[in-house]
Amino acid sequence: MKRLRTCFAALLLALGCSAASKSSFVQVKDGRLWHHNKPYYFVGANLWYGAILGSTGKGGNRRRLGLELDRLKRMGINNLRVLVGSDGEEGVTAKVTPTLQRAPGVYNDSVLDGLDYLLQEMERRGMLAVLYLNNSWEWSGGYGYYLEQAGAGKAMQPAVVGYQNYVRYSAQFATNERAQQLFFNYVRFILTRKNRYTGRRYRDEPSIMSWQIGNEPRAFSREALPAFEAWLRRASWLIRSLDKNHLISIGSEGEVGCEMDIDCWRRICSDPNVDYTNIHIWPANWGWAHRDSLDVHLRRAITYTYDYIARHLAISEALHKPMVLEEFGYPRDGYAFSPKTTTRNRDAYYAFVFDDFIKKAKQGSCFSGCNFWAWGGDAVAKHEQWQPGDPYMGDPAQEPQGLYSVFLSDRSTCNIIQNIIKKLPN
Numbered sequence: 001m002k003r004l005r006t007c008f009a010a011l012l013l014a015l016g017c018s019a020a021s022k023s024s025f026v027q028v029k030d031g032r033l034w035h036h037n038k039p040y041y042f043v044g045a046n047l048w049y050g051a052i053l054g055s056t057g058k059g060g061n062r063r064r065l066g067l068e069l070d071r072l073k074r075m076g077i078n079n080l081r082v083l084v085g086s087d088g089e090e091g092v093t094a095k096v097t098p099t100l101q102r103a104p105g106v107y108n109d110s111v112l113d114g115l116d117y118l119l120q121e122m123e124r125r126g127m128l129a130v131l132y133l134n135n136s137w138e139w140s141g142g143y144g145y146y147l148e149q150a151g152a153g154k155a156m157q158p159a160v161v162g163y164q165n166y167v168r169y170s171a172q173f174a175t176n177e178r179a180q181q182l183f184f185n186y187v188r189f190i191l192t193r194k195n196r197y198t199g200r201r202y203r204d205e206p207s208i209m210s211w212q213i214g215n216e217p218r219a220f221s222r223e224a225l226p227a228f229e230a231w232l233r234r235a236s237w238l239i240r241s242l243d244k245n246h247l248i249s250i251g252s253e254g255e256v257g258c259e260m261d262i263d264c265w266r267r268i269c270s271d272p273n274v275d276y277t278n279i280h281i282w283p284a285n286w287g288w289a290h291r292d293s294l295d296v297h298l299r300r301a302i303t304y305t306y307d308y309i310a311r312h313l314a315i316s317e318a319l320h321k322p323m324v325l326e327e328f329g330y331p332r333d334g335y336a337f338s339p340k341t342t343t344r345n346r347d348a349y350y351a352f353v354f355d356d357f358i359k360k361a362k363q364g365s366c367f368s369g370c371n372f373w374a375w376g377g378d379a380v381a382k383h384e385q386w387q388p389g390d391p392y393m394g395d396p397a398q399e400p401q402g403l404y405s406v407f408l409s410d411r412s413t414c415n416i417i418q419n420i421i422k423k424l425p426n
Contacts, residue, residue, distance in 0.1 A: 024206040025245050026128065028275050031320040033368045035128075041361050041424045042128075043354065043417060044079030045072060045406075046327060046374035049096070049392035050129075051082060054118035057110025058098045059392070066121065068377040071408060073125050076421035079209065080122065081130040081326055081371050084190060085111050087141025088148070090388075094157055094398035096140050097388050104149055104182050107189070113196065120197040123207035130326070130371075132251050133187055134214030136170060139396040142214065143173040150178035159398065171220035174227040184238055191242040203243040210247040211239050216280060216327075217251060222259045229268055236273035247275040249324070254279035254312050256286060266315050276368070277316045280327035281305055283349070284335075291335040294345045301330070302352045309356060309367075316366050324369035328353055329404040337384060337402035339376075339409050347412050354420040361425050372417070376405030 026035045033040040053065040072080070085100025085108075100111040122129055135142030144155030147169070158166035173179055191211070193202050202208065213235045219228035232250060239248050250268055257280070258264035269277045283289045288304045289297035309325065316323035330349035332341045350372065360367040374394030381401035382390045394405035406413050 026209045026247055028247065028322060031317070031322060031366045033276065033322045039425065040368065042079040042369045043077065043357075043421050043424065044081065044326075044369060044371040045077050046371055046394065047072075047080045048083040048374065048394075048396065050080060050118045051085060051100075051111060051115035052096075052098065052392060053114065054116075054121070055098075055110045055114030057108070057114075058388075060110065060114055062117065064377070065118065068375065069121055069125055069127065071377065072375065073127065075414065075418050077417070078125075078127045079130070079369060079371065080127060081132070081212075082118065083135075083140055083215070084115065084131050084133050085140075087145035088155065092157070093385070094138055094159055096397050099141065101141070101145070101186060104185065105189075112193070116195045116197050119195060119202075119205055119207045123198070123205070127207065128209040129207055130210045130212055130249065131208060132212035132215045133190065134183060134217065136173075136214060136216050136218045136220070137398070138166070139398040140215070143170045143179075146179035146182050147172055147176060149182055150176050152176060152179065167220045170218075171224050174219050174224040174231060180231050180234070184235070187235070187238055188242065191239065203245055208246050210249045210275070211243065212249045212251040212278075213239070214251045216253050216257055218253075218257050219259055219264075222261065225259060225261060225264050229264065232268050233271055233273075236271050240273045248273055249276055249278050250274060251326075252278050252280075253282075253327075254308065256280075262311065262315070265312070266319070269315070269321065270319055274321075276322040276324060277312065277319070278324055278326050279308070279312045281308055281325065281353075282327070282329065284329075284331050289330070291331065294331055294333065294335065298330075298345050298348060301349060305349075305353065306356065309360075313360065313365060313367055320366075322366045322368040324371070325353070325357065325367075326369070326371040327373045328370075329373040331403055335403070337381065337400045339380070339402060339405075339407045343410055343413055347416055350413060350416050351420075354416065358420060358423050372406060373404055374406070376402070376407045378408045379405070 023037050052059045053061050086096040087101045090097045100108050138157050148155040152172050156166050156169045219225045236248050255262040283301035289301040330346040357370045376393035379391040379393040384400050386397040395401050395403055
């Protein structure tokens with residue numbers, strides 16, 4: 001009998017450890033995000049360059065990484081959206097360097113080391129990472145890299161060949177089996193990796209909230225939508241087969257990223273392997289507010305934003321899945337880039353987005369998270385066009401440096417972020 005009681009106690013302990021371990025990962029329950037056995041709502045930041053800063057190689061700056069993580073943590077931010085790595089050759093204007101995947105199956109170990117280190121440092125601070133694996137845009141390689149490696153021709157840069165030529169080229173990814181297989185090989189490598197600092201496989205890392213298929217994956221043509229939907233399903237299935245612990249998300253902009261077909265967004269989000277939905281909102285990039293009249297068009301941008309959130313939120317509620325607005329931004333006043341420029345319009349836009357999020361979250365909707373684009377910290381731009389050796393900030397290499405970044409010196413914006421975090425549902 002004593003032996004039986006001992007075995008029973010051991011079984012209860014094992015079950016308890018298992019439950020505790022599971023609760024350390026973010027989960028979806030009843031259409032909401034949960035973490036540590038309670039609902040999880042967050043205001044987070046995009047820190048796409050986090051893994052590069054964590055490196056001890058080119059581009060690395062662990063001292064700055066630690067300072068930026070501490071600053072964000074003090075603001076109350078515990079959720080960061082991070083690029084796993086850039087792809088392809090270096091020295092390409094408008095592409096992030098150093099690259100992680102130099103050629104198929106050839107990886108830059110210093111960037112991998114940086115990602116390992118970042119995850120360790122985030123865990124120490126109780127922070128969670130959303131890691132995106134691909135990109136439909138040129139600034140980290142992504143589609144263009146895989147198409148080039150698959151024999152579809154040299155990767156194109158829209159600033160060089162024009163946007164429409166870039167779109168026609170990139171639309172091939174949805175139907176290029178070889179390019180997709182190269183991406184899937186990369187996914188297998190990353191997801192089965194062991195972190196050299198924590199000693200854990202990535203699938204067991206508690207600091208990872210979600211694997212994201214890509215940053216703003218697009219079909220780039222309405223004709224390619226069926227194939228686009230099919231490759232996303234294959235990608236989500238592969239990720240799920242490799243990692244049962246972490247959430248899976250797409251990284252979609254929403255209707256705009258689905259060739260203005262909101263039913264396509266509904267379908268890709270209904271995938272049973274996709275745990276929560278994403279949307280992005282870019283009023284200036286999408287023509288809701290013109291760069292020469294950001295103040296005049298601010299009210300229109302807010303109205304369109306409210307409608308965009310509401311329409312996607314209704315679909316997410318119907319799918320019974322949490323929704324995260326994981327990218328949004330508004331340019332500095334006058335479409336200027338200097339941190340010395342005022343941010344009155346941006347502050348008003350941020351205040352509206354955050355207030356709408358808090359209101360809907362407290363009403364019990366599935367609107368669960370809100371990540372602004374993007375944290376620039378104490379970086380100071382050396383050039384309007386990023387060049388290797390310049391400090392990393394929220395604006396990637398293809399964008400004017402400073403346009404959308406939230407710098408430490410932007411006290412009014414930082415105060416809005418801090419104050420809204422205090423209003424998050426407990």
